[in-house]
Amino acid sequence: MNADIAHSTAPRPEPTQPTTLIRPFTIRPFTIRPLTIRLSATRRGARLARHLAAEQLDRWGRPYGTDANRTATLLVAELAANAVLHGRARGRDFRLRLTLYPQDPVLRIEVTDPRPERRPPLPGTLPLPSPDLDPGRGFLLVEALSTHWGTTGGDPYTKTVWCEVALK
Template sequence: MNRETPPTAALRPAPGPGQPTAAARHFGILLSATPRGARLARRLAAEELHRWGWPHGSEANRTATLLVAELATNAVRHGRVPGRDFRLRLTLQAGDPELLVEVTDASPGRPLPVPGAIPPPSAEGDGGRGLLLVEALSSRWGATGGDPYTKTVWCEVTLR
């Protein structure tokens, strides 16, 4: 698997919810830009948060995994390029309750989403609500296009 967790991180005990971490926590993985890859992103994020001290079923874990699911689904639906994967990264700095969620996809030429400028979804359609959920549930979010081949949509969520 393309997991990017340092091997020593798995050997340290995870702190309980609300307790400061001894060091920054990082998780990253490349996943196929398919519906299966999006589901796996959500499941892996939930498991990693559980290992970091926010158990399955806790509000923090549910909210963060919902945000991961929305960003990963958008990467698959709108940023998919055949043969290219998407990357999920989770970062939690020591002593900071803000979890940074980053999803990078291969979507050259597509406009970057802008916070506060997401159009309302169609009443008839069943889509178009993902970034509205991200905007509502995260403390802040945004998008960056660091190179002509990828874009990263990120959000921060407070884990309490």
């Protein structure tokens, strides 16, 4: 009976449901999906941001131990630590976003926290820290190691401190 049906020359009925065209999977050149993650505004969250950044850079072809990975990881650590120390609000997390632009190649690091009223100094206007104090050097490192950095406020409830670093 199955053989008769399989080789039948009778016209087949049209399907009652529309067929879905399945497109083949294609990779767009020069597009890399950014990493975005919310982390607790604690020392553990800042440490996790650093580890996740190093791992993501390794996946993007910037292996552990390279200058590019170490520099970007240091910048993530500084921005995450500032979000935890100065941008913390009770019960609110901070967000880390890493975007790789492979054409240049440039990595954009963004850290968003819930304290828009507490903004860092403008780029190029950082005061020199006191030689007697340990704190106060984080943004000097960000300014020295990144090609650009700044602060943006997309809404009245958050601020984003960002920097871009060239990955050679």
